[in-house]
Amino acid sequence: MTHLLEARGLVKNYGHVEVLRGTDFVVDAGQVVALIGDNGAGKSTLVKILSGVIQPDGGEILLNGNPVVFKSPIHARKFGIETVYQDLALAPDLGPAENAYIGRELLRPGFLGKLGVLDKARMLREAAETFTSLGTDVKDLDAPVAALSGGQRQSVAICRAVMWAKGLVFMDEPTAALGVRQTRRVLDLIRRVADSGIAVVLISHNMPEVMEVADSIQVLRLGKTAAHFTAEDADLDKLVGAMTGSIEVIA
Numbered sequence: 001m002t003h004l005l006e007a008r009g010l011v012k013n014y015g016h017v018e019v020l021r022g023t024d025f026v027v028d029a030g031q032v033v034a035l036i037g038d039n040g041a042g043k044s045t046l047v048k049i050l051s052g053v054i055q056p057d058g059g060e061i062l063l064n065g066n067p068v069v070f071k072s073p074i075h076a077r078k079f080g081i082e083t084v085y086q087d088l089a090l091a092p093d094l095g096p097a098e099n100a101y102i103g104r105e106l107l108r109p110g111f112l113g114k115l116g117v118l119d120k121a122r123m124l125r126e127a128a129e130t131f132t133s134l135g136t137d138v139k140d141l142d143a144p145v146a147a148l149s150g151g152q153r154q155s156v157a158i159c160r161a162v163m164w165a166k167g168l169v170f171m172d173e174p175t176a177a178l179g180v181r182q183t184r185r186v187l188d189l190i191r192r193v194a195d196s197g198i199a200v201v202l203i204s205h206n207m208p209e210v211m212e213v214a215d216s217i218q219v220l221r222l223g224k225t226a227a228h229f230t231a232e233d234a235d236l237d238k239l240v241g242a243m244t245g246s247i248e249v250i251a
């Protein structure tokens with residue numbers, strides 16, 4: 001079967017430390033796949049490889065069944081893959097709309113087409129369309145994001161990724177710093193993104209949240225795929241067992 005994105009036998013070493021030791025990973029369109037595992041299991045490393053930040057030392061990546069090498073995050077973006085990183089990376093002095101366009105600013109054609117002028121009106125309009133369609137509660141798209149709550153900043157980061165993602169969004173611990181209500185909003189947003197046909201890979205430590213929002217759950221342990229559950233099969237004991245190794249699910 002052809003998957004949107006598939007990783008086979010990924011290997012990554014840092015010096016003598018084997019971080020990924022033959023990791024497999026699969027995600028399909030319109031799915032929320034949760035990636036869970038103990039601290040240091042290799043989750044962020046896997047996401048960095050699958051989004052072009054770092055290169056694997058072995059294994060292969062298939063996009064729609066075809067082998068690909070993501071040379072950089074910008075290269076991965078060309079394939080419709082976006083990432084919300086663990087450390088948010090928004091520009092605090094810029095508004096949500098400008099943040100959404102960092103590095104991809106819309107230019108108005110300048111004199112003789114030489115100089116571009118930022119087309120702020122169009123950026124605001126198009127960002128507003130995305131933010132509204134995703135149901136976020138950020139009202140002023142022009143006010144500095146520094147003034148927003150943590151949850152609102154997180155939804156700006158997610159909207160920015162979703163705006164550009166054509167196939168897949170990776171989210172590394174998007175709710176880790178959020179309170180209960182803000183987490184609720186972000187989870188609803190994740191579900192809406194998936195329902196729009198985009199795949200979401202969610203890294204999270206929060207098992208109830210994972211079981212609620214994910215269609216399938218992949219467990220990493222010590223750099224290897226330890227288990228793979230559908231949402232219906234998963235329960236807390238099984239997930240924790242697979243994370244800690246007290247249950248041997250996949251040999």
Ligand SMILES: Nc1ncnc2c1ncn2[C@@H]1O[C@H](COP(=O)(O)OP(=O)(O)O)[C@@H](O)[C@H]1O
Binds near residue numbers: 014017037039042
């Ligand atoms: N740039 C790096 N250099 C050396 N070791 C690293 C580097 N990045 C990650 N590691 C190590 O790889 C392991 C997995 O890290 P990481 O992928 O961040 O795990 P997780 O996100 O599951 O907590 C950890 O032991 C970590 O110390």
Ligand SMILES: [Mg+2]
Binds near residue numbers: 043044045086
């Ligand atoms: Mg991590």
